[in-house]
Amino acid sequence: xxxxxxxxxxxxxxxxxxxxxxxxxxxxxxxxxxxxxxxxxxxxxxxxxxxxxxxxxxxxxxxxxxxxxxxxxxxxxxxxxxxxxxxxxxxxxxxxxxxxxxxxxxxxxxxxxxxxxxxxxxxxxxxxxxxxxxxxxxxxxxxxxxxxxxxxxxxxxxxxxxxxxxxxxxxxxxxxxxxxxxxxxxxxxxxxxxxxxxxxxxxxxxxxxxxxxxxxxxxxxxxxxxxxxxxxxxxxxxxxxxxxxxxxxxxxxxxxxxxxx
Amino acid sequence: xxxxxxxxxxxxxxxxxxxxxxxxxxxxxxxxxxxxxxxxxxxxxxxxxxxxxxxxxxxxxxxxxxxxxxxxxxxxxxxxxxxxxxxxxxxxxxxxxxxxxxxxxxxxxxxxxxxxxxxxxxxxxxxxxxxxxxxxxxxxxxxxxxxxxxxxxxxxxxxxxxxxxxxxxxxxxxxxxxxxxxxxxxxxxxxxxxxxxxxxxxxxxxxxxxxxxxxxxxxxxxxxxxxxxxxxxxxxxxxxxxxxxxxxxxxxxxxxxxxxx
Numbered sequence: 210x211x212x213x214x215x216x217x218x219x220x221x222x223x224x225x226x227x228x229x230x231x232x233x234x235x236x237x238x239x240x241x242x243x244x245x246x247x248x249x250x251x252x253x254x255x256x257x258x259x260x261x262x263x264x265x266x267x268x269x270x271x272x273x274x275x276x277x278x279x280x281x282x283x284x285x286x287x288x289x290x291x292x293x294x295x296x297x298x299x300x301x302x303x304x305x306x307x308x309x310x311x312x313x314x315x316x317x318x319x320x321x322x323x324x325x326x327x328x329x330x331x332x333x334x335x336x337x338x339x340x341x342x343x344x345x346x347x348x349x350x351x352x353x354x355x356x357x358x359x360x361x362x363x364x365x366x367x368x369x370x371x372x373x374x375x376x377x378x379x380x381x382x383x384x385x386x387x388x389x390x391x392x393x394x395x396x397x398x399x400x401x402x403x404x405x406x407x408x409x410x411x412x413x414x415x416x417x418x419x420x421x422x423x424x425x426x427x428x429x430x431x432x433x434x435x436x437x438x439x440x441x442x443x444x445x446x447x448x449x450x451x452x453x454x455x456x457x458x459x460x461x462x463x464x465x466x467x468x469x470x
Numbered sequence: 471x472x473x474x475x476x477x478x479x480x481x482x483x484x485x486x487x488x489x490x491x492x493x494x495x496x497x498x499x500x501x502x503x504x505x506x507x508x509x510x511x512x513x514x515x516x517x518x519x520x521x522x523x524x525x526x527x528x529x530x531x532x533x534x535x536x537x538x539x540x541x542x543x544x545x546x547x548x549x550x551x552x553x554x555x556x557x558x559x560x561x562x563x564x565x566x567x568x569x570x571x572x573x574x575x576x577x578x579x580x581x582x583x584x585x586x587x588x589x590x591x592x593x594x595x596x597x598x599x600x601x602x603x604x605x606x607x608x609x610x611x612x613x614x615x616x617x618x619x620x621x622x623x624x625x626x627x628x629x630x631x632x633x634x635x636x637x638x639x640x641x642x643x644x645x646x647x648x649x650x651x652x653x654x655x656x657x658x659x660x661x662x663x664x665x666x667x668x669x670x671x672x673x674x675x676x677x678x679x680x681x682x683x684x685x686x687x688x689x690x691x692x693x694x695x696x697x698x699x700x701x702x703x704x705x706x707x708x709x710x711x712x713x714x715x716x717x718x719x720x721x722x723x724x725x726x727x728x729x730x731x
Contacts, residue, residue: 219482261565264525279540304522313573316600337598339577341521
Protein backbone atom coordinates (compact mmCIF):
# COMPACT_ATOMS: atom_id res chain seq x y z
CA UNK A 210 0.00 0.00 0.00
CA UNK A 211 2.22 2.89 0.99
CA UNK A 212 4.04 2.69 -2.29
CA UNK A 213 3.71 6.23 -3.42
CA UNK A 214 5.95 9.07 -2.49
CA UNK A 215 3.42 10.84 -0.33
CA UNK A 216 3.30 8.01 2.20
CA UNK A 217 6.98 7.26 1.97
CA UNK A 218 8.49 6.00 5.19
CA UNK A 219 10.39 8.93 6.61
CA UNK A 220 10.46 8.00 10.26
CA UNK A 221 10.85 4.53 11.68
CA UNK A 222 11.14 3.63 15.34
CA UNK A 223 11.38 0.26 17.05
CA UNK A 224 11.27 -0.64 20.69
CA UNK A 225 11.64 -4.23 21.94
CA UNK A 226 11.75 -6.05 25.25
CA UNK A 227 14.77 -8.15 24.28
CA UNK A 228 17.69 -7.26 22.03
CA UNK A 229 16.17 -8.43 18.80
CA UNK A 230 17.94 -9.66 15.71
CA UNK A 231 16.58 -7.47 12.98
CA UNK A 232 17.80 -6.99 9.47
CA UNK A 233 16.95 -3.98 7.43
CA UNK A 234 16.74 -5.43 4.00
CA UNK A 235 16.82 -1.99 2.38
CA UNK A 236 15.50 -3.67 -0.74
CA UNK A 237 13.04 -0.90 -1.40
CA UNK A 238 14.27 1.62 1.16
CA UNK A 239 17.62 1.86 -0.56
CA UNK A 240 16.03 2.08 -3.99
CA UNK A 241 13.66 4.80 -2.95
CA UNK A 242 16.33 6.93 -1.38
CA UNK A 243 17.19 8.85 -4.51
CA UNK A 244 16.25 6.62 -7.39
CA UNK A 245 12.53 6.10 -7.47
CA UNK A 246 11.64 8.74 -4.97
CA UNK A 247 12.39 12.31 -4.02
CA UNK A 248 13.69 11.46 -0.56
CA UNK A 249 17.24 11.79 -1.69
CA UNK A 250 18.71 14.23 0.77
CA UNK A 251 20.30 11.88 3.24
CA UNK A 252 19.26 9.30 5.74
CA UNK A 253 20.36 7.86 9.03
CA UNK A 254 19.81 5.19 11.63
CA UNK A 255 20.79 4.84 15.26
CA UNK A 256 20.50 1.80 17.45
CA UNK A 257 21.23 1.31 21.09
CA UNK A 258 23.23 -1.64 22.33
CA UNK A 259 22.97 -1.44 26.09
CA UNK A 260 24.03 2.10 26.98
CA UNK A 261 26.14 2.27 23.83
CA UNK A 262 24.96 3.63 20.52
CA UNK A 263 25.70 2.97 16.89
CA UNK A 264 24.94 5.97 14.76
CA UNK A 265 25.05 5.95 10.96
CA UNK A 266 24.24 8.97 8.86
CA UNK A 267 24.84 9.64 5.22
CA UNK A 268 24.04 12.53 2.94
CA UNK A 269 24.49 10.27 -0.04
CA UNK A 270 21.27 8.77 -1.39
CA UNK A 271 20.59 5.47 0.35
CA UNK A 272 20.63 3.50 -2.89
CA UNK A 273 24.27 4.37 -3.60
CA UNK A 274 25.56 4.63 -0.05
CA UNK A 275 28.20 2.19 1.19
CA UNK A 276 26.86 2.74 4.68
CA UNK A 277 23.40 1.61 3.58
CA UNK A 278 25.09 -1.45 2.13
CA UNK A 279 26.58 -2.13 5.56
CA UNK A 280 23.27 -1.74 7.37
CA UNK A 281 21.64 -4.08 4.89
CA UNK A 282 24.08 -6.80 5.81
CA UNK A 283 24.56 -5.95 9.46
CA UNK A 284 22.98 -8.20 12.11
CA UNK A 285 21.49 -5.53 14.34
CA UNK A 286 20.69 -6.65 17.86
CA UNK A 287 18.96 -3.82 19.58
CA UNK A 288 16.07 -2.89 21.84
CA UNK A 289 15.76 0.59 20.45
CA UNK A 290 16.14 1.83 16.89
CA UNK A 291 15.38 5.15 15.17
CA UNK A 292 15.73 5.57 11.41
CA UNK A 293 15.05 8.47 9.09
CA UNK A 294 15.13 9.36 5.42
CA UNK A 295 15.50 13.03 4.75
CA UNK A 296 13.77 15.28 2.26
CA UNK A 297 15.42 18.63 2.82
CA UNK A 298 12.98 21.38 3.72
CA UNK A 299 15.38 23.54 5.72
CA UNK A 300 19.15 23.25 5.83
CA UNK A 301 21.39 22.30 2.95
CA UNK A 302 22.19 18.72 1.99
CA UNK A 303 25.10 18.00 4.29
CA UNK A 304 26.18 15.31 6.70
CA UNK A 305 25.55 17.52 9.74
CA UNK A 306 21.92 17.94 8.69
CA UNK A 307 21.10 14.22 8.56
CA UNK A 308 18.83 12.73 11.21
CA UNK A 309 18.86 11.14 13.70
CA UNK A 310 20.73 13.58 15.93
CA UNK A 311 22.49 12.53 19.12
CA UNK A 312 23.29 14.32 22.37
CA UNK A 313 24.46 13.14 25.79
CA UNK A 314 22.60 14.13 28.96
CA UNK A 315 22.98 12.68 32.46
CA UNK A 316 25.30 9.98 31.15
CA UNK A 317 22.83 8.75 28.54
CA UNK A 318 22.72 9.16 24.80
CA UNK A 319 19.53 10.70 23.44
CA UNK A 320 18.50 10.18 19.83
CA UNK A 321 16.00 12.29 17.89
CA UNK A 322 14.51 12.32 14.39
CA UNK A 323 11.86 14.63 13.01
CA UNK A 324 9.46 14.69 10.09
CA UNK A 325 7.88 18.05 9.36
CA UNK A 326 8.69 21.67 8.74
CA UNK A 327 8.86 24.29 11.49
CA UNK A 328 8.40 27.93 10.53
CA UNK A 329 9.95 30.76 12.52
CA UNK A 330 11.16 28.47 15.25
CA UNK A 331 14.13 30.33 16.73
CA UNK A 332 14.10 29.40 20.40
CA UNK A 333 16.50 30.86 22.93
CA UNK A 334 19.18 28.21 23.45
CA UNK A 335 20.88 29.21 26.68
CA UNK A 336 22.00 25.79 27.92
CA UNK A 337 24.60 23.40 26.61
CA UNK A 338 22.77 22.08 23.57
CA UNK A 339 23.48 23.85 20.29
CA UNK A 340 22.79 22.78 16.73
CA UNK A 341 25.79 21.81 14.63
CA UNK A 342 23.85 21.94 11.37
CA UNK A 343 21.23 24.32 10.07
CA UNK A 344 17.94 22.40 10.29
CA UNK A 345 14.80 23.37 12.16
CA UNK A 346 14.81 19.76 13.43
CA UNK A 347 18.15 19.92 15.25
CA UNK A 348 17.11 23.28 16.70
CA UNK A 349 13.94 21.67 18.03
CA UNK A 350 15.95 18.78 19.47
CA UNK A 351 18.37 21.13 21.23
CA UNK A 352 15.49 23.10 22.72
CA UNK A 353 13.78 19.88 23.87
CA UNK A 354 17.00 18.69 25.53
CA UNK A 355 17.46 22.06 27.21
CA UNK A 356 13.92 22.05 28.59
CA UNK A 357 14.19 18.42 29.70
CA UNK A 358 17.44 19.29 31.45
CA UNK A 359 15.78 22.25 33.17
CA UNK A 360 12.77 20.17 34.23
CA UNK A 361 14.62 17.32 35.92
CA UNK A 362 17.66 16.90 38.17
CA UNK A 363 18.68 13.58 36.63
CA UNK A 364 17.29 10.90 34.33
CA UNK A 365 13.55 11.02 35.09
CA UNK A 366 11.29 8.00 35.10
CA UNK A 367 9.65 7.19 31.79
CA UNK A 368 6.29 8.41 33.12
CA UNK A 369 7.74 11.71 34.34
CA UNK A 370 9.51 12.39 31.08
CA UNK A 371 6.35 11.57 29.16
CA UNK A 372 4.52 14.28 31.11
CA UNK A 373 7.31 16.77 30.42
CA UNK A 374 7.27 15.98 26.71
CA UNK A 375 3.49 16.40 26.59
CA UNK A 376 4.02 19.95 27.85
CA UNK A 377 6.92 20.72 25.54
CA UNK A 378 5.83 19.22 22.22
CA UNK A 379 2.85 21.55 21.61
CA UNK A 380 5.11 24.59 22.07
CA UNK A 381 7.11 23.46 19.06
CA UNK A 382 4.18 22.00 17.11
CA UNK A 383 2.55 25.40 16.82
CA UNK A 384 5.35 26.28 14.40
CA UNK A 385 4.45 23.50 11.96
CA UNK A 386 4.30 19.72 11.51
CA UNK A 387 6.25 18.10 14.33
CA UNK A 388 6.21 14.34 14.03
CA UNK A 389 9.17 13.11 16.03
CA UNK A 390 10.80 10.07 17.60
CA UNK A 391 12.99 10.30 20.70
CA UNK A 392 14.80 7.58 22.61
CA UNK A 393 17.31 7.30 25.45
CA UNK A 394 17.57 3.53 24.98
CA UNK A 395 15.09 2.89 27.79
CA UNK A 396 11.93 3.99 25.98
CA UNK A 397 10.74 5.31 22.63
CA UNK A 398 8.66 8.49 22.61
CA UNK A 399 6.65 9.32 19.50
CA UNK A 400 4.77 12.53 18.82
CA UNK A 401 2.38 13.03 15.94
CA UNK A 402 1.31 16.24 14.24
CA UNK A 403 0.17 14.82 10.93
CA UNK A 404 1.18 11.24 10.05
CA UNK A 405 2.27 8.53 12.43
CA UNK A 406 1.18 4.91 12.95
CA UNK A 407 2.15 2.20 15.38
CA UNK A 408 1.70 -1.49 15.86
CA UNK A 409 2.67 -3.92 18.60
CA UNK A 410 3.91 -7.24 17.53
CA UNK A 411 4.39 -10.52 19.37
CA UNK A 412 5.87 -13.92 18.82
CA UNK A 413 5.54 -15.66 16.43
CA UNK A 414 6.48 -12.94 13.99
CA UNK A 415 6.29 -15.10 10.88
CA UNK A 416 2.71 -14.20 9.99
CA UNK A 417 3.14 -10.56 10.76
CA UNK A 418 6.45 -10.10 9.01
CA UNK A 419 6.86 -6.59 7.75
CA UNK A 420 7.08 -6.46 4.00
CA UNK A 421 7.09 -3.28 2.04
CA UNK A 422 8.86 -1.88 -0.92
CA UNK A 423 10.19 0.89 1.27
CA UNK A 424 11.56 -1.19 4.03
CA UNK A 425 11.37 -4.71 5.30
CA UNK A 426 12.31 -5.88 8.71
CA UNK A 427 13.00 -9.54 9.17
CA UNK A 428 12.63 -10.69 12.71
CA UNK A 429 15.18 -13.36 12.35
CA UNK A 430 15.78 -16.66 14.05
CA UNK A 431 15.80 -16.69 17.82
CA UNK A 432 12.52 -15.15 18.88
CA UNK A 433 10.80 -16.46 21.96
CA UNK A 434 7.14 -16.39 23.06
CA UNK A 435 7.98 -13.50 25.39
CA UNK A 436 9.22 -11.24 22.62
CA UNK A 437 7.42 -7.95 22.13
CA UNK A 438 8.19 -5.36 19.48
CA UNK A 439 6.56 -1.98 18.93
CA UNK A 440 7.02 -0.29 15.56
CA UNK A 441 6.23 3.37 14.83
CA UNK A 442 6.26 4.68 11.26
CA UNK A 443 5.15 7.58 9.12
CA UNK A 444 2.94 5.19 7.13
CA UNK A 445 1.89 1.57 7.73
CA UNK A 446 4.32 -1.01 6.41
CA UNK A 447 1.89 -3.91 6.09
CA UNK A 448 -1.69 -4.44 5.00
CA UNK A 449 -2.49 -7.39 7.25
CA UNK A 450 -1.90 -5.83 10.64
CA UNK A 451 -3.87 -3.53 12.88
CA UNK A 452 -1.93 -0.30 12.62
CA UNK A 453 -3.16 2.39 14.94
CA UNK A 454 -3.05 5.92 13.64
CA UNK A 455 -1.90 8.59 16.09
CA UNK A 456 -4.21 11.50 16.68
CA UNK A 457 -2.84 14.94 15.80
CA UNK A 458 -1.09 16.23 18.92
CA UNK A 459 -0.80 12.78 20.46
CA UNK A 460 2.35 11.68 22.24
CA UNK A 461 2.89 8.03 23.10
CA UNK A 462 5.69 6.15 24.79
CA UNK A 463 6.77 2.56 24.26
CA UNK A 464 8.68 0.47 26.78
CA UNK A 465 9.67 -3.18 26.39
CA UNK A 466 7.83 -3.35 23.10
CA UNK A 467 4.50 -2.23 24.52
CA UNK A 468 2.67 1.12 24.58
CA UNK A 469 3.15 2.48 28.10
CA UNK A 470 1.19 5.68 27.86
CA UNK B 471 59.56 -2.15 12.84
CA UNK B 472 56.49 -1.57 15.00
CA UNK B 473 55.32 -5.10 14.43
CA UNK B 474 55.20 -6.32 17.97
CA UNK B 475 52.37 -5.90 20.38
CA UNK B 476 54.14 -3.38 22.57
CA UNK B 477 54.33 -0.78 19.81
CA UNK B 478 50.93 -1.62 18.41
CA UNK B 479 49.10 1.34 16.88
CA UNK B 480 46.50 2.29 19.41
CA UNK B 481 45.96 5.92 18.50
CA UNK B 482 45.94 7.38 15.03
CA UNK B 483 45.16 10.95 14.11
CA UNK B 484 45.21 12.71 10.76
CA UNK B 485 44.83 16.36 9.91
CA UNK B 486 44.86 17.63 6.31
CA UNK B 487 44.48 20.94 4.52
CA UNK B 488 42.06 19.54 1.93
CA UNK B 489 39.49 16.79 2.27
CA UNK B 490 41.73 13.92 1.35
CA UNK B 491 40.76 10.61 -0.17
CA UNK B 492 42.21 8.10 2.20
CA UNK B 493 41.57 4.41 2.47
CA UNK B 494 42.23 2.45 5.58
CA UNK B 495 43.27 -0.84 4.15
CA UNK B 496 42.93 -2.55 7.53
CA UNK B 497 45.04 -5.33 6.11
CA UNK B 498 47.04 -5.69 9.27
CA UNK B 499 44.99 -3.44 11.55
CA UNK B 500 41.99 -5.72 11.20
CA UNK B 501 44.09 -8.84 11.65
CA UNK B 502 45.74 -7.51 14.77
CA UNK B 503 42.50 -6.52 16.41
CA UNK B 504 41.89 -9.84 18.09
CA UNK B 505 43.70 -12.43 16.06
CA UNK B 506 47.42 -11.85 16.22
CA UNK B 507 47.36 -9.32 19.00
CA UNK B 508 45.82 -8.66 22.37
CA UNK B 509 44.12 -5.42 21.32
CA UNK B 510 40.81 -7.16 21.00
CA UNK B 511 38.56 -5.07 23.17
CA UNK B 512 36.99 -2.82 20.58
CA UNK B 513 37.99 -0.09 18.24
CA UNK B 514 36.61 3.00 16.64
CA UNK B 515 37.13 5.75 14.12
CA UNK B 516 35.61 9.18 13.62
CA UNK B 517 36.03 11.48 10.68
CA UNK B 518 34.76 14.95 10.08
CA UNK B 519 33.11 15.94 6.84
CA UNK B 520 32.66 19.68 7.11
CA UNK B 521 30.89 20.26 10.41
CA UNK B 522 29.37 16.79 10.18
CA UNK B 523 30.86 13.68 11.69
CA UNK B 524 30.89 10.00 10.91
CA UNK B 525 31.48 7.91 13.99
CA UNK B 526 32.03 4.17 13.94
CA UNK B 527 32.68 2.13 17.04
CA UNK B 528 32.62 -1.59 17.60
CA UNK B 529 33.29 -3.80 20.57
CA UNK B 530 33.77 -6.74 18.24
CA UNK B 531 37.39 -7.44 17.31
CA UNK B 532 38.34 -5.49 14.20
CA UNK B 533 39.22 -8.62 12.25
CA UNK B 534 35.67 -9.98 12.46
CA UNK B 535 33.74 -6.71 12.50
CA UNK B 536 31.37 -5.88 9.65
CA UNK B 537 31.96 -2.22 10.44
CA UNK B 538 35.71 -2.66 9.92
CA UNK B 539 34.85 -4.27 6.62
CA UNK B 540 32.91 -1.13 5.70
CA UNK B 541 35.73 1.21 6.68
CA UNK B 542 38.16 -0.89 4.68
CA UNK B 543 36.13 -0.29 1.54
CA UNK B 544 34.85 3.18 2.32
CA UNK B 545 36.29 6.13 0.40
CA UNK B 546 36.86 8.49 3.28
CA UNK B 547 37.19 12.14 2.33
CA UNK B 548 38.11 14.03 5.44
CA UNK B 549 40.35 16.74 6.85
CA UNK B 550 40.31 15.30 10.33
CA UNK B 551 40.35 11.68 11.48
CA UNK B 552 40.83 10.01 14.86
CA UNK B 553 41.06 6.23 15.20
CA UNK B 554 41.63 3.95 18.16
CA UNK B 555 42.04 0.28 19.00
CA UNK B 556 41.19 -0.57 22.55
CA UNK B 557 42.90 -2.80 25.06
CA UNK B 558 40.63 -2.64 28.08
CA UNK B 559 42.38 -1.43 31.22
CA UNK B 560 39.32 0.05 32.93
CA UNK B 561 35.69 -0.49 31.99
CA UNK B 562 34.18 -3.68 30.65
CA UNK B 563 34.19 -4.63 26.97
CA UNK B 564 31.09 -2.83 25.77
CA UNK B 565 30.08 -0.54 22.95
CA UNK B 566 29.77 2.48 25.22
CA UNK B 567 33.42 2.06 26.28
CA UNK B 568 34.87 2.20 22.76
CA UNK B 569 36.86 5.24 21.70
CA UNK B 570 36.67 7.73 20.14
CA UNK B 571 34.05 9.54 22.23
CA UNK B 572 31.96 12.41 20.90
CA UNK B 573 30.30 15.41 22.53
CA UNK B 574 28.78 18.61 21.19
CA UNK B 575 29.87 22.01 22.50
CA UNK B 576 29.11 25.44 21.03
CA UNK B 577 27.55 23.84 17.96
CA UNK B 578 30.63 21.75 17.16
CA UNK B 579 31.33 18.08 17.56
CA UNK B 580 34.40 17.23 19.64
CA UNK B 581 36.12 13.88 19.28
CA UNK B 582 38.51 12.33 21.79
CA UNK B 583 40.57 9.14 22.06
CA UNK B 584 42.99 8.13 24.81
CA UNK B 585 45.80 5.69 25.28
CA UNK B 586 46.91 5.10 28.83
CA UNK B 587 45.59 4.22 32.26
CA UNK B 588 44.51 6.81 34.83
CA UNK B 589 44.50 5.81 38.48
CA UNK B 590 42.17 7.41 41.02
CA UNK B 591 40.89 9.97 38.55
CA UNK B 592 37.43 10.84 39.87
CA UNK B 593 36.99 14.50 38.98
CA UNK B 594 33.97 16.54 40.01
CA UNK B 595 31.73 16.68 36.94
CA UNK B 596 29.33 19.52 37.64
CA UNK B 597 28.61 20.69 34.09
CA UNK B 598 26.72 19.03 31.26
CA UNK B 599 29.27 16.40 30.27
CA UNK B 600 28.86 12.98 31.88
CA UNK B 601 30.33 9.64 30.92
CA UNK B 602 27.95 7.10 29.43
CA UNK B 603 30.39 4.22 29.89
CA UNK B 604 32.76 3.30 32.70
CA UNK B 605 36.21 4.16 31.37
CA UNK B 606 38.78 6.50 32.89
CA UNK B 607 39.15 7.87 29.35
CA UNK B 608 35.59 9.08 28.91
CA UNK B 609 35.75 10.56 32.42
CA UNK B 610 38.88 12.48 31.39
CA UNK B 611 37.17 13.65 28.20
CA UNK B 612 34.11 14.89 30.11
CA UNK B 613 36.31 16.79 32.56
CA UNK B 614 38.31 18.32 29.69
CA UNK B 615 35.11 19.44 27.95
CA UNK B 616 33.79 20.89 31.20
CA UNK B 617 36.97 22.86 31.83
CA UNK B 618 37.14 24.03 28.20
CA UNK B 619 33.53 25.18 28.50
CA UNK B 620 34.34 27.05 31.72
CA UNK B 621 37.42 28.68 30.19
CA UNK B 622 35.82 30.13 27.06
CA UNK B 623 32.56 31.83 26.16
CA UNK B 624 32.40 30.27 22.69
CA UNK B 625 34.61 28.34 20.28
CA UNK B 626 38.08 29.71 21.06
CA UNK B 627 40.78 30.23 18.48
CA UNK B 628 43.10 27.28 17.95
CA UNK B 629 45.90 29.13 19.74
CA UNK B 630 43.73 29.96 22.74
CA UNK B 631 42.46 26.42 23.08
CA UNK B 632 46.00 25.11 22.83
CA UNK B 633 46.98 27.26 25.82
CA UNK B 634 43.97 26.01 27.79
CA UNK B 635 44.78 22.37 27.01
CA UNK B 636 48.40 22.89 28.07
CA UNK B 637 47.06 23.93 31.48
CA UNK B 638 44.52 21.11 31.74
CA UNK B 639 46.42 18.08 30.42
CA UNK B 640 49.01 17.92 33.24
CA UNK B 641 46.25 17.86 35.84
CA UNK B 642 45.01 14.59 34.36
CA UNK B 643 48.44 13.24 33.43
CA UNK B 644 49.49 13.13 37.06
CA UNK B 645 47.07 10.21 37.41
CA UNK B 646 48.83 8.07 34.82
CA UNK B 647 49.70 7.79 31.12
CA UNK B 648 47.59 10.28 29.22
CA UNK B 649 48.31 10.13 25.52
CA UNK B 650 45.33 11.64 23.79
CA UNK B 651 43.99 13.02 20.53
CA UNK B 652 41.28 15.69 20.37
CA UNK B 653 39.66 17.35 17.39
CA UNK B 654 36.78 19.72 16.69
CA UNK B 655 37.25 19.35 12.95
CA UNK B 656 39.26 22.57 12.75
CA UNK B 657 42.46 21.29 14.37
CA UNK B 658 43.97 18.15 15.86
CA UNK B 659 45.44 18.36 19.36
CA UNK B 660 47.80 15.63 20.52
CA UNK B 661 49.19 15.17 24.00
CA UNK B 662 51.94 12.72 24.92
CA UNK B 663 52.72 11.11 28.24
CA UNK B 664 54.65 8.11 27.02
CA UNK B 665 54.43 7.20 23.32
CA UNK B 666 53.43 9.46 20.47
CA UNK B 667 55.00 10.29 17.11
CA UNK B 668 54.10 12.60 14.29
CA UNK B 669 55.10 13.27 10.73
CA UNK B 670 54.10 15.91 8.19
CA UNK B 671 53.66 14.73 4.68
CA UNK B 672 53.42 16.58 1.39
CA UNK B 673 52.67 15.91 -2.23
CA UNK B 674 53.70 13.65 -3.88
CA UNK B 675 52.77 11.02 -1.38
CA UNK B 676 53.87 8.06 -3.46
CA UNK B 677 57.35 7.75 -2.00
CA UNK B 678 56.21 8.32 1.52
CA UNK B 679 53.19 6.05 1.40
CA UNK B 680 52.46 4.60 4.77
CA UNK B 681 52.83 0.88 4.83
CA UNK B 682 52.63 -1.18 7.95
CA UNK B 683 51.17 -4.44 9.02
CA UNK B 684 49.06 -2.60 11.53
CA UNK B 685 47.61 -0.04 9.24
CA UNK B 686 48.17 1.36 5.82
CA UNK B 687 46.84 4.58 4.51
CA UNK B 688 46.69 5.04 0.78
CA UNK B 689 46.63 8.61 -0.28
CA UNK B 690 44.62 7.94 -3.32
CA UNK B 691 44.36 9.58 -6.67
CA UNK B 692 43.71 13.27 -6.74
CA UNK B 693 46.41 14.83 -4.62
CA UNK B 694 47.75 18.21 -5.60
CA UNK B 695 51.08 19.94 -4.88
CA UNK B 696 49.35 21.98 -2.18
CA UNK B 697 48.26 18.96 -0.15
CA UNK B 698 49.54 18.69 3.41
CA UNK B 699 48.83 15.85 5.80
CA UNK B 700 49.92 15.49 9.42
CA UNK B 701 49.79 12.03 10.98
CA UNK B 702 50.06 11.32 14.71
CA UNK B 703 50.41 7.76 16.00
CA UNK B 704 51.38 5.72 19.03
CA UNK B 705 54.28 4.23 17.06
CA UNK B 706 55.81 5.15 13.68
CA UNK B 707 54.15 3.51 10.72
CA UNK B 708 57.07 3.70 8.30
CA UNK B 709 60.80 3.29 8.43
CA UNK B 710 61.69 5.73 5.65
CA UNK B 711 60.25 8.91 7.08
CA UNK B 712 61.38 11.38 9.67
CA UNK B 713 58.97 10.68 12.51
CA UNK B 714 59.30 13.09 15.40
CA UNK B 715 58.82 11.68 18.85
CA UNK B 716 56.81 13.77 21.28
CA UNK B 717 58.44 14.66 24.55
CA UNK B 718 56.68 13.43 27.69
CA UNK B 719 54.22 16.15 28.67
CA UNK B 720 54.27 17.73 25.23
CA UNK B 721 51.07 18.98 23.60
CA UNK B 722 51.03 19.86 19.91
CA UNK B 723 48.34 21.12 17.59
CA UNK B 724 48.01 20.53 13.85
CA UNK B 725 46.08 22.77 11.49
CA UNK B 726 45.80 22.34 7.72
CA UNK B 727 48.20 19.41 7.86
CA UNK B 728 50.97 21.35 9.56
CA UNK B 729 52.17 21.62 13.17
CA UNK B 730 50.87 24.94 14.43
CA UNK B 731 52.27 24.91 17.92
